[in-house]
Each structure stands twice: as structure tokens, then as C-alpha cells.
Amino acid sequence: MKAPRIKSPPSQDGTAQGGEQVTGPQHKALGALISAHAAGSIVGAALYAAVGPRFSRRWVYLTAWLVAAVPQLALAQLPPLPFMIGLAVLMGLGSGPLNPIIYTVMQERVPLEMRARVFGMTRALAWMAMPLGPMIGGYAAEATGLRGAYTVIAVTYLLVALAQFLVREMKAMDLPPDSALRAARGWGT
Template identity: 35%
Template sequence: MTETTRAPLFTILFAALAAGAGNGISLVAYPWLALQHNGSALDASIVAMAGTLPLLAATLLAGTAVDYLGRRRVAMISDSLSALSVAAVPVIAWAFGAQAINVAVLAALAALGAFFDPAGITARQTMLPEAAQRAGWTLDRANGGYEAVFNLAYIVGPGVGGLLISTLGGIDTMWVTAASFVLSLLAVAVLRLEGAGTPDRAEMPRVWAGIVEGLKFVWRTPVLRALAFVDLTATGLYMPMESVLFPKYFTDRNEPAELGWVLVALSVGGLLGALGYAALSRLANRRTVMLTAVLVLGVSMTVIAFLPPLPIILVLCAIVGLVYGPIAPIYNYVMQTRAPAHLRGRVVGVMGSLAYAAGPIGLVVAGPLADAAGLHATFLALSLPMLVLGAVAIFLPALRHLDRGPVE
């Protein structure tokens, strides 16, 4: 009988915290560096899009890599390459001067980082069921804790990022980002957990056939297919607000710390929502929680579109995070309980890649629209379809499967 211990679970949570903090700093630093050139939202949109465009293919490949190479090994490789990609910013500036850090360079490095990150995220997520079992935790509790830690990382990351930019500057801030990925790498290096090592590849198909197998599994599972649709649409509408519109608004006002606080408010709400998910799951079913989140997100974004004073924006962002915090644990639970162990990485990868597919489209539209029509009109162009999405989701019958038990 396997000894009960929380060490593997807490190690995974620490690695997620460190890597997430690095990404949180980048979330502020990359757009800020791009906007420093001429203040154009289009430049910030290009960099943000470069940081999301590779995610579709990268997440598909990440899921297959996890199933083929092993969860622990892939997490370590991902952290190593992510650290190198962000450290390249100050290295290039040191070698060729700060003027070399232009929009093209930032876009290329953001794309590299985006290509490496999904593998680490997927690897850590797929280790949660075994880690939860070792800890004696329910899967809902482990997923809630994981997402709470991930949101905590985005409290630490953007907040620290805004402060570091105001003191060290955007370029040197990237050293801190690299150090965060190194901490995650070191944590995973000492992890010992069943199912985290190199899998038996004797009966696995070739890489492309493996990806197709994961895609077919998601398509043939109604609840996964419906979740993919909702997440893809919500991501495409929400991502430009965080990656382009808020950075544009606060850059125009020369308020980097305020941008950090807005992102912190989103993460604080998400942290509380994820922490409260285990208790909430006993009071409300998963479908109700998800529908409430999408509808409240649409309403909150609509109010934000009128650009009220900062305290009101902070409260609304906290509400957005609070209602949306439980959604990721629900997604994780469904993926982990519907997919067999040998397909788990590919199913997580497929679902993640589909969610990222709409991101570049939203960013391509949001940047030029913000420059041409203004932030108010662009916020409305994103928030009103979010309200429609919430109404449509009510009538999706597959979402009723969210409250069914695990499939053996």
C-alpha cells in the first residue's frame, strides 16, 4: 500500500506558483516594452498575439510530448527553455543596446516563450490525480488548490512586475522572470511520483496519429466538445482586455503600478474563487457555477467598458476573478475523469489548444480597433458577445454532463 504523503502535491503546487509568477511578470513586461516605442496599441497587440499564436500548435504537441516522453521530464525541459527565452531580452540589450529590443524582437521572444510554456502547464496538470491520491485529497480539492496557486502566481507576478518596471525598468525585470522558471525547474527535479516518469511507448502510435487520437476523443465526448466551444469563445473575448486594452489604458496614463494592481485584482478574485470551489461544489452543481461565471463576466466587462474610476475597475476585476475562479478546476476535473491515463496528456493538450485558438483573432481585432475607435468601443465590442455566449450556454444540453461522476 502506497504511503500517504502531501510532498508530491505540494511540490507540484510550488512549481506551478514559480512558473506562473514568471508568466505573470511577462504579462506586464512584454506589452510595456512594446508600448514604450510609440504608445501604439497595435504594437502591444502584435507582441501579445505573438505570445498566443504559437499556443494552438504548441499545446497540441505538448500533450503528445507528455504522453510520450513523461510528465516530469517534459516539465523540466519546458521550464529550462522558458527561462532562456525571457533571459534573452536583457542579454540582447546588453550585447546590442536597448534600442535592439524593438517590437519584432519582443514578438519573436514572446512567441518562443509561448511555444515552451504549454508543455510545463500540461505536464503539471496531468500529474495532479496521482499526487492527489498520494495526499489523500479529493480531485476537486486538488484541482481547486492548483488553480488557487496559479491565481496566486498572477497576484505575485503582475504586482511585482509593475513595481520592478518602475524601479529596474522593463528589460532588467526579465531577469526575475527567468529566475522564477529556474525555481520551478528545481522543484520538479526533486519530484518523485507514480506515473511521472518515462511511459511505456511500445503500444503507442506515432506522434501525429497520437494527436489525432486525442482530437477524436475530445470530439466524440459531448461534454468536452461543449466545454471547448465555450472556452474558445470566452478566451477570444477576454484575452484582449487583459493583454491589450488595460495595458493601453494605463500606458497612456503612465501608470504601470496601476496596471499591475488591476491584474492583481483579477488574480485575487480568481484565488478566492478557486479556494472556495471545494466548498462551493457541495452547494451548487458544476453547470450552474459555469453559467453564472460566463454571464457575470459579460456584465462586468460591459461596465468596465465605460472606463469608470480605478476603484470601481478594481472591484469589477475582483468580481470577474471570483466568479471565474472555479471554472478551471471544473475543466480540469472533466478532462481528468473522462480521459484514460494514457490519453490524459493529449486530451489536456487538445482542450488547451482549442481554447487558445481564438486568442490571436481577438488580439488582431482589438489592437487596430482600439487605435481607430477608442477603448470604450473596443471594450463593448468584446463584452456584448460575452453576454450572448452566456445565454447560448444555457441551452447546451451537453453541459448537463458536468455533474456526472467519473468514467472508469
């Protein structure tokens, strides 16, 4: 039995306006991809916690960006679902260390008296931007097709990842805050 094709937006009770149930193979595949990415992210963050401190923070960060970006180029080719799930796990592994590194560097570099403002603004902007990605992606997929939208997303993600290799200030990620800065922040000497 085939799942009905949904032509109208779902209502709050999980049915489309015409009464059809909003489930089917496409929705299960999307759920599998999101779950695979989430599982990869959890494992990636745990691996970083276990072995990350042995490596340069900058290189882990930049490598993580590449590991999260490059599989998206293959994903843009819309391979079979099992391969897509593997790519989603790999992208998750790459993205796992990113937030721990970002927030560690922020805690080391942002003066104590400014942390609430900086962290609050950072989180507010991130949470504000989260709905924009799926919205823009949906419009892009509608306008260019799924493969075209995924290709644009993949190339953009890869360009952002590669551009970070050119930012000289990224080298400061590996430098511990100097003792004067630590003392000024109330961290002791």
C-alpha cells in the same frame, strides 16, 4: 511631474526607442487591474474548492461565466479606476472556478488512454490562442477606441456565456461517470 506619452514601441530594456521610460499612471492602472483580476481569480478558485461541491457543477459553471461576463459591460463604460478595480475583482471571482470545473469534467469524461492527447491538445490550443486576445484587442482599441473595443469584447463574452445555457449536454456535468465507464478506465467499481 507627468509621465511622458509613449509614441514608439518599447525596447527590451524597458525604454521606448526615443529613450523615454515606459512607465506612468496608465501602466500602473493596468497593473492594478490585472492584479485585482488575478486576486479575484485566486479567491474564486479557493471558494469553489471550499464550498463548490455542495452545489450543482453546471450551475456554478454557468453562474461563474455570467459573473465574469456581466461586469465587463460596466467596465466598457470606462468608470473611475477604483470602480474598475472592483469590477476586475468581481470578474476574477467569476472566472476562478472555471478551469477547475473544466479540468475535473475532462478528467471524468476523457478515457484514460486518450488523456495525454486530449489534455496536450487542449493546453496547446489554449497557450497558442493566448497572445491573440491582446493582439486583437489592441487592434480593435486602435480602430474603434477603448470604449468601442471593450463593448465588443463585453457583448461577445456575454453572448458566449448565455449561449451555454442553451447547450443541453451541459447537464451532463453533474452526472458522475457511470460504473461501467469507471471500470473501463481502470478506476475500479
